[in-house]
Amino acid sequence: MQLANLFDAHAPALLLYARQWGASGEDLVQDAFVKLAGQRTPPAEVVPWLYRVVRNAAIDAGKLQHRRTRREQIVARSTAWFAEADIEGLDAATAADALQSLPLEAREVIVAHLWGGLTFEQIAALAGTSASTAYRHYQAGLDRLREKLRVP
Amino acid sequence: MNDTLPGRLGSLKPSGASLDRDGMLFAAGRASVKPRRIWPALAGLFAITQCVSLVLLLNGPRTRDVEVVVDSTPRPGTPTVESLPAPSIYVKALRTADPEALPPIIAVPAVLPDEPIWTIKSISSVVID
Numbered sequence: 001m002q003l004a005n006l007f008d009a010h011a012p013a014l015l016l017y018a019r020q021w022g023a024s025g026e027d028l029v030q031d032a033f034v035k036l037a038g039q040r041t042p043p044a045e046v047v048p049w050l051y052r053v054v055r056n057a058a059i060d061a062g063k064l065q066h067r068r069t070r071r072e073q074i075v076a077r078s079t080a081w082f083a084e085a086d087i088e089g090l091d092a093a094t095a096a097d098a099l100q101s102l103p104l105e106a107r108e109v110i111v112a113h114l115w116g117g118l119t120f121e122q123i124a125a126l127a128g129t130s131a132s133t134a135y136r137h138y139q140a141g142l143d144r145l146r147e148k149l150r151v152p
Numbered sequence: 153m154n155d156t157l158p159g160r161l162g163s164l165k166p167s168g169a170s171l172d173r174d175g176m177l178f179a180a181g182r183a184s185v186k187p188r189r190i191w192p193a194l195a196g197l198f199a200i201t202q203c204v205s206l207v208l209l210l211n212g213p214r215t216r217d218v219e220v221v222v223d224s225t226p227r228p229g230t231p232t233v234e235s236l237p238a239p240s241i242y243v244k245a246l247r248t249a250d251p252e253a254l255p256p257i258i259a260v261p262a263v264l265p266d267e268p269i270w271t272i273k274s275i276s277s278v279v280i281d
Contacts, residue, residue: 083164
């Protein structure tokens, strides 16, 4: 049941990651795990591999959804990103809205690092950039979130 | 309680309620099975050979007239009925019990060829053609 454990541990974060491209990522996440199960030789780093597969699929799905109206995208995104409504004085919906207001580059790094547990080197390899650039996006995104959420 | 923003954000757990865990495991189980293509390939090959055989059988000649020519002229050196000694000579020799009185044995050449006339190969060639 290694795949099931992997799914339990990483699927919700992968879903949140896929949603950064405006895709309803349930199918994308599921397909990534199915693709992993079909691999003859498992990838060396499974979790970054899953993020890469989801990222590519989400980008493709985001292109297909480009024609949809902005409103439909907002409705799709507003489906609860987080399991709890409020934790440690931080409202989950407010946090999700603040996260949505960030540029995609910053959102991708923040989600992959905070909830996916990927290192900046892994995120850089994923996004095709350098680790320093990924870290810069991360810090810039956090600064904007601090302003919006008024959290130090 | 983590007061920093990354800590507080990280404490929010992403929602996975909309994910179909069982559906994923079912699909993953199906995807992990390596398809065996040898049996379908063999069945297809046999089906093709059957079709080819059927076409050949239906389009080929069904019967073939075989004309057998029998040469009735005696070969030179073959003893004829007239050249053989009369049976009475043998009867007389048997009665006298004198083997010397028997006429000399005439060597009869082989009438049948060394190899069989009909073989499985020749028969099958006739039937198939």
